[in-house]
Amino acid sequence: MRQTWRWFGPKDLASVDDLMQCGVEGVVTALHHVPTGAVWTPQEIAARQALVGRMRDGSPSGLAWEVVESLPVSEDIKKQKGDWRTHLENWKTSLHHLAAAGVPVVCYNFMPVLDWTRTDLAWRRPSGATCMRFDLPDFAAFDIHVLARPGAAEDYPDALQDEAARRFAAMDDAARTALARNVVFGLPGAAESFTLDDVRRHLAEYDGISAERLRANLVDFLAEVAPVAEGLGLRLCCHPDDPPFPLLGLPRVMSTLADYRAVLDAVDIPANGVTFCTGSFGARPDNDLPAMMAALADRVHFVHLRNVTLEGTDLRNSFYEAMHLEGGTDMVAVIAAILAEERRRRAAGRADHSIPFRPDHGQDILDDLGRKGQPGYPTIGRMRGLAELRGIMTALSHPLAHGA
Ligand code: DNO
Numbered sequence: 001m002r003q004t005w006r007w008f009g010p011k012d013l014a015s016v017d018d019l020m021q022c023g024v025e026g027v028v029t030a031l032h033h034v035p036t037g038a039v040w041t042p043q044e045i046a047a048r049q050a051l052v053g054r055m056r057d058g059s060p061s062g063l064a065w066e067v068v069e070s071l072p073v074s075e076d077i078k079k080q081k082g083d084w085r086t087h088l089e090n091w092k093t094s095l096h097h098l099a100a101a102g103v104p105v106v107c108y109n110f111m112p113v114l115d116w117t118r119t120d121l122a123w124r125r126p127s128g129a130t131c132m133r134f135d136l137p138d139f140a141a142f143d144i145h146v147l148a149r150p151g152a153a154e155d156y157p158d159a160l161q162d163e164a165a166r167r168f169a170a171m172d173d174a175a176r177t178a179l180a181r182n183v184v185f186g187l188p189g190a191a192e193s194f195t196l197d198d199v200r201r202h203l204a205e206y207d208g209i210s211a212e213r214l215r216a217n218l219v220d221f222l223a224e225v226a227p228v229a230e231g232l233g234l235r236l237c238c239h240p241d242d243p244p245f246p247l248l249g250l251p252r253v254m255s256t257l258a259d260y261r262a263v264l265d266a267v268d269i270p271a272n273g274v275t276f277c278t279g280s281f282g283a284r285p286d287n288d289l290p291a292m293m294a295a296l297a298d299r300v301h302f303v304h305l306r307n308v309t310l311e312g313t314d315l316r317n318s319f320y321e322a323m324h325l326e327g328g329t330d331m332v333a334v335i336a337a338i339l340a341e342e343r344r345r346r347a348a349g350r351a352d353h354s355i356p357f358r359p360d361h362g363q364d365i366l367d368d369l370g371r372k373g374q375p376g377y378p379t380i381g382r383m384r385g386l387a388e389l390r391g392i393m394t395a396l397s398h399p400l401a402h403g404a
Contacts, residue, residue: 001303001335001338001339001342001354001355001356001357001393002025002026002066002354002355002356002357003023003024003025003026003357003358003386003390004024004025004026004027004028004066004067004356004357004358005019005022005024005026005027005028005358005359005382005386006028006029006069006358006360006377007019007027007028007029007052008029008032008374008377009029009030009031009032009033009048009051010051012374013371013372013373013374013379014373014379015056016051016052016054016055016056016061016063017055017056017061018379019061019063020055020061020062020063022379022382022383022386023386023387023390024063024386025063026063026064026065026066026067026356027052027063027064027065027066027067028065028066028067028068028069028107028356028358029048029052029065029068029069030068030069030070030071030072031044031045031048036072036073036074036075036087036191036192037074037076037083037086037087037090038090039090039093039094039097040071040094040097040098041097042097042100042101045065045097045098045101045103046101048065049064049065049101049103052064052065064102065101065103066103066104066105066356067103067104067105067106067107067302067356067358068098068103068105068106068107069107069239069275069302070107070108070109070191070239071091071094071095071098071106071107071108072108072191073087073091073108073109073110073191073221074087074191075112075113075192075202075205077091077217077221078110078112078214078217078218079112079205079206079209079217080217080220081205088221088224088225091225092224092225092228095225095228095229095232095234096228096232098234099232099233099234104233104234104235105234105235105237105301105302105356106229106234106235106236106237107236107237107238107239107275107302108236108237108238108239109238109239109240109241109254110214110218110221110238110253110254111241111242111252111254112202112206112209112214112250112251112252113194113199113202113203113206113248113250114183114184114190114194114199114247114248114250115187115190115191115192115242116187116190116242116243116280117134117139117182117183117184117187117242117243117247118132118133118134118182118183118187118375118376119133119134119135119138119139119142119179119182119183120132120133120134120135120138120182121182121187121375121376122364122375123320125363127365128369129363129364129365129369129381130363130364130369131320131321131322131363131364132320132321132361132375132376133318133319133320133321134243134283134318134319134320135318136160136312136316136317136318137160137163137164137167137318138164138167138179139183139247140152140156140160140161140163140164141164141165141167141168141171141179142179142180142183143155143156143164143247143248144156144161144164144165144168145164145165145168146168146176146179146180146196147180147184147196147199147200147248149200149203149248149249151249152248152249155249180196184196184199187375187376199248203248203249203250206249206250206251209251210251211246211251211252211253213251214251214253215253215259215262215263218238218253218254218263219263219266219267222236222263222266222267222272223266223267226267226269226271226272227269227271229271229272230269230270230271234271235270235271235273235301235302235352236271236272236273236301237273237274237275237300237301237302238254238260238263238273238274238275239254239275239277239280239304240254240255240260240275240277240280240281241253241254241255241280242277242279242280242283243280243283243284243316243319244256244280244281244283244284244287245284245315245316255281255284255287256281256284256286256287257287257291257292257295257296260274260296261295264296264299270298270299272299273299273300273301273302274296274299274300274301274302275300275301275302275303275304276292276293276296276300276302276303276304277303277304277306277360278303278304278305278306278307278329278331278334278360279304279305279306279307279308279321279329279360279361280304282307282308282327282328282329283308283310283317283319284315284317285310285313285314285315285317285328286315289329289330289333289334290330290333290334290336290337293334293337293338293341294337294340294341297337297338297340297341297344298341298344298345300338300341300355301352301355301356302355302356302357303338303355303356303357303358304357304358304360305324305331305334305335305357305358305359305360305385305389306321306324306359306360306361306362306385307321307322307323307324307325307326307327307328307329307331308320308321308322308327308328308329309322309326309327309328310328321361321362321363321376322363323362323363323384323385323388324359324362324384324385324388324389325388325392331389331392332392332396335389335392335393335396336396338355338357339393339396339397341355342354342355357389359382359383359385359386359389360382360385361376361377361381361382361385362376362377362378362380362381362382362384362385363378363381364378364381365378365380365381365384366380367379367380368380368381
């Protein structure tokens with residue numbers, strides 16, 4: 001398992017030196033400043049590679065840009081409207097430029113309008129650490145009362161509607177604004193940062209786009225880009241919906257094993273692959289993560305390891321982001337499934353036998369607190385996560401674990 005780390009570029013509070021001291025082997029980054037739909041030029045890609053490759057004192061870091069997260073897919077492509085054909089060609093051109101620069105893995109997502117979303121970015125835990133949380137009643141309060149989406153109330157059972165009304169009534173203006181900011185104004189890595197009016201406009205455009213239609217649009221997209229990636233020796237990997245259920249009346253089509261199976265089978269080539277995100281899949285009680293990892297294994301090109309604690313048993317739940325080895329996901333079993341796949345790949349002579357993973361998110365601890373880093377991406381919290389995950393990898397790979 002290749003130990004990578006998401007780095008947001010020159011604006012990131014963590015430096016390349018910091019990454020090296022955390023034991024990172026490879027870098028995950030993106031050209032966040034390039035507008036969605038535009039081409040990533042060879043110059044911009046090379047400039048980012050140069051930053052990754054250098055320590056503060058100018059000496060070589062030995063690190064390389066190994067995974068793109070994300071090459072954003074425009075709303076037009078997802079809806080097959082407007083400039084979508086130009087955006088599609090530009091996406092392919094960016095793939096050519098990334099391949100020429102030697103960046104082998106490209107992550108993207110196909111979530112309509114919102115990328116990942118939370119209601120609370122700094123929820124206090126008993127230890128004093130803070131974490132991100134998705135609270136369903138708060139989300140419903142946002143949807144029904146702040147955004148005031150037509151018909152929103154019908155998406156929630158009566159008791160939840162009542163609770164949402166109580167929550168909304170108890171919030172002052174500042175609390176309502178803060179909730180809206182958390183939900184829609186764009187978390188790190190999201191392609192867009194929206195105002196409430198933008199969201200209303202985008203939602204209206206999805207009228208008439210069913211889950212079947214969105215899935216068909218994803219398959220059309222992949223039928224175009226995956227063969228290009230395959231020819232260039234690149235691996236594409238779709239990130240799951242986060243959270244893994246429909247929001248704001250929008251369809252979400254990459255939430256379960258069956259969702260992935262349908263899309264992988266529709267464009268059945270190795271370059272059409274999976275970003276296996278335990279935190280996203282883990283927010284649904286009916287997703288069995290070690291089994292999903294085993295079932296999707298040969299097409300998993302990138303892994304995000306983090307944990308969540310569900311606060312209910314329904315398909316749609318509140319949850320919070322737990323420490324990496326806490327929460328509901330059996331991380332040892334997931335890592336064992338990844339290592340098993342790596343052994344299979346080595347035996348089959350596959351060049352991609354070391355699967356890149358990153359410690360995803362993490363709680364804010366120690367000097368992370370008050371540091372105003374990217375929400376969900378604390379340096380020390382992630383370093384703790386990486387250290388714990390590395391411990392499991394090391395133990396499971398040791399001869400003693402195989403009866404020696
Ligand atoms: C959240 C991230 C997502 C992810 C995109 C991939 O922490 O995992 O924003 O980068 O969905 O396209």
